[in-house]
Amino acid sequence: MRRPLPRTLRGQLTAGLVVLLALACLAVGVSTALALRGFLLGRLDLQLTASGGRFAASLEHEARPDADNRPDTRGQADATFGARLLGGEVTRAAVVDDTADRSVPLTADERRALAAVPTDGRGHDVRLSTLGIYRVVAVPGDDRDVLVTGLPLHPVEDTVHRLEAVEAALFGAALLVTGVAGALWVRVSLRPLKRVTAQAAEVAALPLASGEIAMPAPLADADPGTEVGQVGSALNHMLGHIEDALVRRHASEERLRHFAADASHELRTPVANIRGHAELALRRVGPLPGEVRHALQRIDAESRRMSGLVDDLLLLARIDAGRPLAHEPVDLTRLILDATDDARAAAPDHVWLLDLPDSPVVVTGDAHRLQQAVGNLLANARTHTPPGTETTVALTQEGTGVRVRVSDNGPGIPQALQGEVFGRFVRADHARSRATGSTGLGLAIVHAVVTAHHGTVTVTSRPGGTTFLLTLPR
Template sequence: MRAIVGGARRWLSRVSLPHTLRARLTAGLVVLLAVGCAAVGVAAVVELNGFLTGRLDQQLRAAGVRFPASLEHGAPLPSDHDGDEDGDTRRQAAGTFGARLVGGAVTNAAVVSSGHGAGTVPVSLSARDARKLAALPTDGEGRTTELSSLGDYRVMAVRGRDGDVLVTGLPTESVEAAVHRLELVAAVVFGAALAVAGVAGALWVRWSLRPLSRVAATATRVSELSLSSGEVTLPRRVRESDPRSEVGRVAGAFDAMLGHVEDALTKRHASEERLRSFAADASHELRTPVASIRGHAELALLHPDPVPRKVVRALERIEAEASRMGEVVDDLLLLARLDAGRPLERRPVDLTRLVLDAVTDAQAAGPGHRWTLELSEEPVTVPGDAHRLHQVLANLLANARLHTPVGTTVTISLKTDAPTGDRAGNGTAGGTTGGTAGGTAVLEVHDDGPGIAADIRPKVFERFTRADRRRTEDAGGGAGAGLGLSIVAAVAEAHGGSVTLAGAPGSTTFTVRLPADGESGSR
């Protein structure tokens, strides 16, 4: 039993089933109908064969042993014989077979030639036929056997009055012809019925599953939408009119789910818009008081009269913190403007010149670090906002300087990846503006410092994320507030580019990719 079940499973695993529900339902309907038709056809053939075979047995019993008894004295009787009832061959159907066996050996065998009383024809039986006839039980029941010279016969054996065995048989050709004809008719009719049922079933299933197809189409359109940010307009609802059906309940549940998702997205978008507006308004409003505090602190430090040392120290701290707060406010205002989708300046920017200037500033701010440059032979130029791109470079270098110990080597590389098929042997395009047209400018900042902790890497570009909370007192700008890398990501995205991090203990690499075609960076 286990072997049968295992074989069935292996066969089902090899069978290629239809992929769509509509095809599976149609195929299942056709298979079930085919099984039903096959069962009806087999039952009809078996019943007809049994019925006709029973009729042959009735004819054999009605004929009795009259014809084989006529062979008891030797040759078969002539057609005009008018002897006793046992030898009357005129009542036998054409093709009736008769044989007499004595001691298991066939003494005489003949077949009625044609019609009633038309005569008999002797039959020569092979040794195999003789053994078959000798093995027949003499119980008066019909059995089917094959005679080499005659074909299939329905035969019946009884004991004669002299102790011999008398065998009577009728040909099964008429039964086989009727059964074969029924099989042919059943195959044609059932085949046509299966074809019609398959087409009609496919149309019916297609019509019945139309709401489900609409649900699938709507779900596909929803899956293609970008739901991560911004205002999203969901597709129109399925609106199935019959909620009593299974498909109607699925469509109704799907419509309700879309409604909840749309409400949640609308509320989230409204909340984000309020938050952006608040950040922008707060940053804008804070710029004036922060500038005022810084100005008053500077003015107090310029007072000509003697000022206590503690007061001078306090004023210096007020000035430094006011300066840092001003930079944080500027960063928040920049992020709010980028979130609002405000366009940046679009002019050709020489990235090579920006890198040189930013590294020079970084060397002055971090003389204890080793700064190395790897630049392409030709200048790399991209369209964008020079001030914001310089801010990207400054933030990346400040991040490497502030979060690595003295003696760390920081490597800045700049190159161009030309489009596939246009790359030169060294992968660097020549020229200025034309040298990077259609390619991608790749900026990498690598350091061999301690690296970024694994739990910080996934959210390193999120706002107010700090890899090290122990900041130095003079750690100013976005880097100290946890906004530096978020500004890098926002500015790169505003230019149509991206920034990625590849980190491991002892190695950290930030890679900025900016399009140089001047189109994908537009917002």
């Protein structure tokens, strides 16, 4: 259903203005027309009363053609109507026509109407079929007769109609001008509101969720004396608070990032030292007691895992801090071939399939990081699926982008995990993960690396298959 009112405030104000003005014009028009009509009728009645029924009185009851008895039309206005009644019956009725008189034929209804006119000397309307509507005044005559004198009403009606036409034209023009000028005026008055809206929209479009945010400058003309100014100044206040909160959040994010980077960097050396000493101790000449050997082997394995973890954390911290990546041509075909070879060597009981284009596909980026990203996807296909699982790595070029698809027919990612699988330390089975050495950073690194390359990564998974799709710009 169409709305009867315009939706915008501007439209509503303009429409309201025009409607109000139209109502005012209508009221003025109707009242002036009524007043003018009343005034003209009053004058007509006055004129009729002043004539005192002289024309009617000069009408003989019996129409006789002799010249001496001609009715007295001197000084009578053209179209003056006169009738003489005797005993409630019209005996003669005539009208002044070009200073001469002329008999007026009357119907029975008209005769009755004339007879019914009260002899109160006031004006009454009577419709005569041959003459139109007449304003008539009846006065008692000398010989118990009634003298009815009338003047046509149409000049009054014509004047009133004329006034109505002039008013309609004037009011129409006034409405048009008011509509246009009012629309412009409302538009100008609401301009500050538009600025407020634009400001709010600009803020709404900002990526407020993360990072350093440059808030737009506050509205300059937020005059608290006006309603729009109040909205503007409230918005300015709100923006100030938001900016404050964002600056604080950004600072705390930065601190956390630096802490993570510093901590992982500081951990690298001691972890490497532990590893080195464990290796050294294991390589010592001479037999070692079984328990000591086992303990040293555990130290070696755990410190390896720890250094991997520290490296992952450091990489994430560096990407978070916006450290520039290498910017070199990377042969993705070669990279995928190598990564699949490694995966095949690490898990010979899995099936590894390749779907590569004939010509090499080259993108610009950081070879080492991209290799890590693809490696992590293949490691997942290896570690989170049972032996015999088939994994396909496909590479396709599409327009300006390159797609790498890693899909396996394993058990799939648990439903609860799918939404957050690219988050940090997100993994399915914590107890089991710890045993297998998984940390839940693999896909977070894939996401960070691909995003740093201005690409995207998505996952679709169901029981019976998981597909990761990387898209990289060329």
